[in-house]
Amino acid sequence: MPAPTSEIIKFKRDGLELSKIQISELIEGYTSGNVTDYQMSAFLMAVFFRGMTKKETFFLTQAMLHSGLVIDLSSLEGKKIDKHSTGGVGDKTSLIIGPIVAAAGIIVPMISGRGLGHTGGTLDKLESIPGFSTQLSVVQFKEQLSRLGLSFIGQTKEICPSDKKMYALRDVTGTVECIPLICASIMSKKLAEDIDGLVLDIKVGSGAFMKTIKEARTLAKALAEIARAANKKVTALITDMNQPLGRTIGNSIEVEECLDILKNRGPKDLRDLSIELSAQMILLGGKAKNIATARNVAEEILTSGKALRLFEEVIVAQGGRLPLPKAQRTYAVVSKKSGFVSSIQTETMGLASLLLGAGRKKTEDTVDPTAGITLHYKIGDAIKKGNAVATLHFNGEKPLKEVEKMILGAIEIRLQKPRTPRLILERVGR
């Protein structure tokens, strides 16, 4: 007879290590509805206080993974490598990395999420391309992967249903900020993609979930441990999110910026990070014998336009067509000071973009594909009073004065030139 759920809760509450069977019972019960929301939320809060051992976190990940469909890509030849970012403002690398790595001969099965709060989501960005569909069936997804090596889809109902239920519950019960729960949520979905390896982009800074390098390192290590326990190759980069990545925050304007990069234009930070993440994936996928070679492979694919052509093929394959739409109105936010941009409250920039319609406060909100912010200066740049620090893109009536105030308040201008922040801070694992 299985132990009652209350015994499993007490076990965790009292700091004992749960067995694989106890964790499976709990997650299976929750998925099927036999374990109630109120028991799960008490359990999650106990985990918040007691944490989980490596073993427990791995068992939780496995149980969540097996609560739904696990995609089988074994029929496809070649290594399958994906990237996961913990999310930030202006973080659009998937749209550049996917084409580069696929063009290197690696299968990139990208199952992405939507944006929430100050962070954007890959699905919203892609769907700003007119006609682009992320609602492929698993069969269509595999067919496209076999043909192009790259396919973008959204989380389906069949994949990790327990994660969907648990995340919604965590959101309203104060149990989001908990490393083992974050890890199991991320890794269960990634393992469902049937990948051979994973590159993690752990964001740290004012626009990221992790505010300190120490927290980021803890998360990176915990994620890497699960990947290794699941026999997946893994590399984690800890990267800076103390300013938006690139110059755009929104959806169609971010896609435009990615196209710029693929055309050998666009901001250096976005290009550099995309090359580095691509190189790590190419290395994991066995298409280069060391990281220097892998970087060269990525550079060559980008510079030659191969990645651009592959991305254009993916757009066509998924029903999309260029050019991208533009917002009907723009507004220039003008600097009231001269000096150097010394810091940017990045989360505030994300929230300002949300107020223009580019994001969602609640899961059920809709997103304006063309709204957003173009930033004209980055940390370390000199700016003069009267210059446009940012351009707002929007439709209809929007709280422009409020957004302007937020942006001006978020960008600190000082007389002294600051040190240019490092983009890639650390590499963890492999």
Add this chain to the structure above:
Amino acid sequence: MPAPTSEIIKFKRDGLELSKIQISELIEGYTSGNVTDYQMSAFLMAVFFRGMTKKETFFLTQAMLHSGLVIDLSSLEGKKIDKHSTGGVGDKTSLIIGPIVAAAGIIVPMISGRGLGHTGGTLDKLESIPGFSTQLSVVQFKEQLSRLGLSFIGQTKEICPSDKKMYALRDVTGTVECIPLICASIMSKKLAEDIDGLVLDIKVGSGAFMKTIKEARTLAKALAEIARAANKKVTALITDMNQPLGRTIGNSIEVEECLDILKNRGPKDLRDLSIELSAQMILLGGKAKNIATARNVAEEILTSGKALRLFEEVIVAQGGRLPLPKAQRTYAVVSKKSGFVSSIQTETMGLASLLLGAGRKKTEDTVDPTAGITLHYKIGDAIKKGNAVATLHFNGEKPLKEVEKMILGAIEIRLQKPRTPRLILERVGR
């Protein structure tokens, strides 16, 4: 605009002290259904880990108290004093104390609960008296208090509805064992009785919820603090529950034992504790100027038969009639050893009685009024192999072999005579 519930949960989770307003919002919301079970269970688990300050515990008690009806006894002349026991096996003192203290001229408004698990409940015991009703209206309750000074009723739906919901939730979410939650649950119901003072009987030992004197002391102090904050007089006794109180465990057999005490017969431990608790109530009620006098008052009322007559009047007033029913079958459990009874696993004795039908595993179970166990020996008594250590009272088919095994396993017999355990261990407060 009130703060969302998730913010209140996070506040407690992060170890901050909740305000009176936050606690009221939470409890009002939970009572009305605006706060969900899953949010409340996450909150309760956070309280389990973070505890509550004295202030928070008092605000929680008040909020739970005001979630329902507060009885108004101000029209009745005289002090209103009640007793609360944390529960044990064979704990039947209410039926003796109520009549003694009421006969001393104090109003005793006894609102009691039902038994659950290994512990019995006053309501179940009283309802084993044929015809006895504990379902009085508040008007009938007050009328009887004014006429006899004593009335027994059950918890009504109107009193502390939030406690009922919270207790049911705690039971299945591993949040029962938590001092501030236990205190608020007990005290909200006691404060709803509109009493002037309260005597607490905190049980400690193998048959009690509190297993160590330290835990018992912590609970006693926490309860006394709430009573004082609510301007109620309070005395707490910490008393032994390392063996059943008296010799009977069940319902009608426990009532019979109480009648024995009221007739100046019956076991010494039950008589001594009843006198002491009565004396403490008489002292709080201002009917004696010191505890020695109060003990004399209680002794005189018991010895003279006044308490017996008052109890008989209460039985008649509440529709009951004697004699008590008896079980159809009995079975003697015979000792396989000679020596001295040196310890009794008291909780096991309660569970054995439950298997005979005297208790309930779940709230909705019914109770056999006549079933139970009579213990023929107490700790320190000499016993011979072949003597009946206990008599089982039951009806129909019962797992007699299992019960016999439990009882023999629960009673430790050694060659050396043990020290007789002290009954009243400590007094806390006033």
